Amino acid sequence: MKKLFGVLGNPIGHTMSPAMHNDLFSLYNMDAIYLPFQVMDEDLHDAVNGLRALGAVGFNVTIPHKSKIIPFLDEVDELAASIGAVNTVVNQDGKLIGYNTDGLGFLKGLNGIVSKVKGKRILVIGAGGAARAIYFTLAKENPIQIDIANRTIENAVDLIAECPYPISSRAFTIEEAGKHVGDYDMFIQTTMIGMSPKITEQPLSLQNLRKQTVVCDIIYNPLETRFLHEASERGATVQNGIDMFVYQGALAFEKWTGIFPDIQRMKENVLGQLGGK
Ligand code: NAP
Secondary structure, eight states: OOEEEEEEESSOTTOSHHHHHHHHHHHTTOOEEEEEEEOOGGGHHHHHHHHHHTTOOEEEEOTTOTTTTGGGSSEEOHHHHHHTOOSEEEEETTEEEEEOOHHHHHHHHHTTTOSOOTTOEEEEEOOSHHHHHHHHHHHTTOOSEEEEEOSSHHHHHHHHHHOSSOOOOOEEOHHHHGGGGGGOSEEEEOSSTTOTTOTTOOSSOOTTOOTTOEEEEOOOSSSSOHHHHHHHHTTOEEEOTHHHHHHHHHHHHHHHHSOOOOHHHHHHHHHHHHTOO
16 A cells, blocks of 8 residues: 655655655555645644554644644653754654654754764744754754844744753844854854845855855755855855755654665755756
8 A cells, every 4th residue: 555655744746755665665666655735824734643643654734733733742852842843754653753853954964064063052033833942952962152143033032941951042033143243253144144046145144154164054945045045155055955855854854764775865855856956
């Protein structure tokens, strides 16, 4: 019988996950299908029970359901519980277990350009769900400092207060953080600023950026945000959101199937969907 996988979100029309996972099923000769499911907030509980009743092997969860789904699951692993968001669910003999692969997905992608986070001074721009997953994951890697800059400073303050791991952190507005650009070894941009169609926007100027700095933007549409473009022009090592997206999907695929999939093939699939190279 065909194995069922999927992703719950709203809207869900632009998701790249089905084509990426279905390509992996064909690569590994698996009789399986991954479908997008558009689910309204009020239908989320029914949708989760429906997937359980249908015997889905596993599924992803995306905006706006990553936190709302938690009460409808049987178990949530420690990292996902501390982040307060689930992006991957595994059906273990009828028991639905929630995980979060976003933070580890980011870290695995980052390891392609930076061998270790230990000893680094990092600025995370944004304090939403993705920032939270990345911040908590990197906090465990012994950096010297992870500061958070956010439009709404209260959200940055709250995020720092809620981090379950010991880490030196300060909260800034994005404007304030712009005055300290030269202080950091790494920038991680996690807001929607610069995302298509508003591609001319940029969170802060990188005027005093040091050349040795690593600059990541977890946006993948466009592939090079204005922020990344400026960082690259100033000689920094840059990374867009493709690596995080592919690795979070690879970690989910591994949880469902036991296979850690072909990352290069996944990247090519996603770049193909985005019309890039
Ligand atoms: P979220 O929880 O809604 O958080 C949004 C963040 O962006 C908040 O910090 C918010 O600040 C800030 N923000 C939104 N609009 C802004 C604006 N106009 N000016 C300044 N700040 C603004 O969203 P999320 O789930 O963290 O997702 C954030 C981004 O990451 C999206 O672009 C998403 O596509 C991307 N993402 C990528 C991956 C990947 O795999 N590459 C995975 C997850 C997310 P306030 O606190 O002030 O509202």
